[in-house]
Amino acid sequence: MCGGWWEHINAVERRTVPLPGELSDLMMQLEKGRLDALAETAPVAALKTVAMLVHMAGRVGKEAAYGA
Numbered sequence: 001m002c003g004g005w006w007e008h009i010n011a012v013e014r015r016t017v018p019l020p021g022e023l024s025d026l027m028m029q030l031e032k033g034r035l036d037a038l039a040e041t042a043p044v045a046a047l048k049t050v051a052m053l054v055h056m057a058g059r060v061g062k063e064a065a066y067g068a
Contacts, residue, residue, distance in 0.1 A: 035049060
């Protein structure tokens with residue numbers, strides 16, 4: 001089973017599209033540059049932001065799954 005799993009993972013990785021660099025940079029900036037600091041200075045605002053991201057990820061994730 002373990003070998004089959006890795007074959008599956010490798011097949012999926014071969015079919016994936018890399019994340020655009022601009023989007024990757026934006027996500028890193030959001031996490032490291034903004035959310036980490038916000039969690040320290042205004043934790044409730046950080047939680048509100050995370051809730052918004054979770055909502056957005058769920059919505060966009062469903063659309064992307066249907067498209068894939």
